[in-house]
Amino acid sequence: MPTGEQILIAVLNGVTWGLIIALIALGLNLIFGLLKVVNLAHGSLYMLGAVGGWFVIGATGSFLVAAVVAPLAVGFLGMVIERVALRPIEEDIPTTLIATFALLIVLDQIGLLVFGPGTRSVSAPIQGSVTLAGITYPLYRLSVAVVSLGLMGALYLFLHRTRYGMWMRGVRQDLEMASALGIPRSQVYVVTFGLGAGLAALAGVLLSPIVGVNHLMGLDILAVAFIVVIVGGLGSLKGVLVASLVYALVENIGTLYITTVDARVLTLSLMIAFVIVRPDGLFEEGLG
C-alpha cells in the first residue's frame, strides 16, 4: 500500500501535469470552438515552443526571455498558418484535417532538422524545493502549476472582459450574424489561431525543464490534449480544465497501485466510458 506521502506527491504531480495539459488543450479547444478546425498540428506547435525556447535560452541565457519570445514567434507562425494554409480550405473540414496532419509532419521534420534527434535537458529557472506536509517537492513544478492557473484566468478575463474576447465568443455563437454586425471574422480567426498556437508554445517552454526537449514531444501530448478536449466538451474551456485535472490525477494516483501502462489503460478506459455515456462532454456552453 502506498504511503500518505506517496499519495500526496502523486496528487501534486497530477495537479501540475493536469494544469499543463489544460494549457495546451485550451489552445486546441479555442481553435476548434471558433474555427471548427481540428488542428492535428497543435502538438507540433507545442514542440516548436520548447525547441524555440531551448535556442533562445542558449542565445540569451534567460528562461524568461525564452518564455516571451518563443510563444510570440510560434503565435505569429500560427497566424501565418491560419491565413495561408487553412483560410482557403476553411469550409471543408476533411481537407483541414489532412492539411493539419501534413503540417504536423512538416513541423516535426523542421524540428528534427534544426534541433536534431534525441532529448536535451533545460535547467529550471527556479531551483530548490519546498516541504509540504512532510514531503519535499520541486519549487519549479509548483510554480508551473501557479503560472498555468494564472494564464487560464487571464484567458478567461480576455474572453469575457475585452472587446476582442467578446468578438471571439460572438463569432463562435453565430458567425453570420457577427459578420452582419461588422465583426471582422477574418481578423478574429487569425488572432484566435495565433493565440492558441502561442499558448501551446508557452506550455512547451514551461514544460521543457520537466520533460526535456525533443522534436517528437508534440506527438506524445497531442493524443492527451484531444482526449481532454473531447471529454471536457468541444469548445468548453471550463470542461478542458476539469477533464485535464481528472485525467492527470487518475493516471498519477493509479501508478501507485498498478503499473504505469495499466494506469494509462485505466485512465483512457474511464475517458472512453465517459464519452459513451455523455458524448457532448462535461460542458457544452463553449468558450466560457
Added chain:
Amino acid sequence: MLSVDSIDTYYGQSHILHDVSFEAGTNEVVALLGRNGAGKTTTMRSVMGLTPPRTGTIRFDGTDITGDAPSSIANRGIGYVPQDRRMFPEMTVEENLRMGLGKAPFDPDRMERLFERFPRVGERLDQRAGTLSGGEQQMVAMARALMRDPQLLLLDEPTEGLMPSLIPEIAEITQAIATAGYTIVIVEQNVDLVLDIADRIYLLQNGRIGETVTPEALEQNDAILEEYLGV
C-alpha cells in the same frame, strides 16, 4: 443612399431574385411587401452581403458594395435587424448591444439615449439574451442595430413571430425610429404598419419587383393588395 440595380440572387441552383431593382434615398422609408417566399428576406440578405447576388450592382452612398464581406458592408454604416432576431443567446444583453457596434467605438451616452426608446432593454443589461421573451429580443435586436447610429437601417419583419399583444409596442417603436430621420428599408407582413411609415412600397412576387406604389395608392387598390399580399 441605397441603390439596388438588377440583382439576381441564388441559393445554390435555385434562382430566388430576378432582376430586382429598388432605391432608398436619404431619410426615406422604403418597404418591400409580398407573400411568404416572395424574396423579401433574400433581398435584405443580398444587400448585407450574406447571400451576395450573382449579377447586378448594389451601391451604398455611391460606392459599389456588391460582393463585399458582410462585416465591411456593416462597418460602412448599415444596421441590420434580421427576421429571426438572431441574438447571441449565451451573451448578456449589454454584450449583444456592444456586438452591434462592429468596429465603431463605444459611446456610453448613445447607449443611454437608446434606453429612452427601449427602456426594457436598459433594465436587462446583465441578463442572458437567450432567456429574454420574443418581444424583448426584438427590442434588443433593434437597439443593437442602432448602437452604431447607422446611416441606413434594414428591418426584416420586426413584428413577425411576436405575441399579438406585443405587436403594437414594436410597431410604435418602429414608427418612432422611422420618424427620427433614419433611412430605412423595411420588410413587413403587417400592412397597416407599412402603410403608416413608408414613403414608397415595392411589391415583390416570385422574386421579382412587380409594382412600385405609394402607401396611399396601395391603400385604395384592393386588387393589388389581393394579388401581392392576399389581403
